[in-house]
């Protein structure tokens with residue numbers, strides 16, 4: 001049995017670390033709602049990195065350049081899978097043939113690199129490719145964190161990958177600047193050095209930490225999103241729409257920019273529940289919310305205030321346009337009847353409209369005016385809207 005040097009033992013520790021990480025991703029994919037395909041690819045990435053380390057030890061023991069080339073292919077395949085997993089996770093997958101092509105290139109270069117003449121070329125090309133892949137992943141993570149998750153500190157998530165890109169770029173640059181030194185190093189000895197073990201240990205670990213952090217921030221963002229939504233209608237819940245009203249009031253501040261609210265209440269809703277049952281009532285509420293979403297602009301915010309009552313915030317909208325929006329909604333409800341178990345009927349709503357009066361106004365006062373207008377619409381016969389004064 002061959003004896004292992006301290007460096008080889010350090011490399012073996014990296015292999016064990018990667019096996020634990022692969023197991024972590026496999027368990028994570030089973031118990032946490034992570035994107036399964038990404039988790040499997042990240043588990044494979046860890047396994048390939050671990051395998052490459054063991055193969056590097058074998059190459060060092062046997063002085064085999066072929067084994068070393070196989071280990072390098074494992075490293076490159078792992079990074080490719082890591083990048084592919086990130087792309088799938090953030091919803092921007094690349095074509096499979098791009099990866100197949102890159103893999104073929106890596107294998108070809110590794111095979112060519114067995115000839116001392118091409119050794120430095122292989123190191124430069126493969127390291128360059130891995131540097132580009134890491135930098136691309138860092139960029140994708142950064143953009144996803146900033147744009148999709150609204151995280152202002154997205155650069156911290158991308159930083160480990162950027163450092164990895166620098167490590168690979170440095171190795172590639174060495175091969176370009178001093179190809180003879182790199183070629184001689186490769187031809188002369190296949191032994192491992194403690195520096196490479198340390199680089200492996202740190203980069204492989206921080207890459208996985210970045211991936212775990214990416215999963216964590218997305219889950220936190222998703223929980224936050226869900227905590228602001230009404231489960232039945234998937235519009236904002238009362239707390240969230242009230243927050244948005246206060247935000248809008250703060251945003252317009254002392255400027256003359258208008259905004260308005262619609263307070264919408266379904267008419268005779270109790271009859272629907274009594275006649276068709278509670279499940280039908282729920283479905284009617286979903287129908288109402290769907291029509292509101294279709295009628296309102298992207299900038300408008302819809303919230304369920306409670307029961308069968310909704311509030312819509314209309315930014316940049318004065319009372320005249322808000323009355324038009326109310327009319328539009330009323331029309332849409334007439335045009336798109338609600339269907340339930342073969343029966344079809346038009347739902348009607350009563351709407352109270354109120355406009356922001358400027359810096360001296362208050363959100364609670366605005367809602368009270370909308371509520372009073374809604375009450376008037378109900379009293380005047382329902383299926384109509386009134387402007388709060």
Ligand SMILES: Nc1nc2c(ncn2[C@@H]2O[C@H](COP(=O)(O)OP(=O)(O)OP(=O)(O)O)[C@@H](O)[C@H]2O)c(=O)[nH]1
Nearest residue numbers: 265266267268269270271273278279281282307308
């Ligand atoms: N199915 C269902 N019903 C709900 C929900 N929330 C509130 N309701 C029902 O909505 C009905 C509201 O009744 P009322 O306040 O009397 O109002 P209405 O029958 O619409 O009469 P007007 O508002 O005066 O036109 C009640 O029967 C509540 O049980 C819900 O989430 N699902």
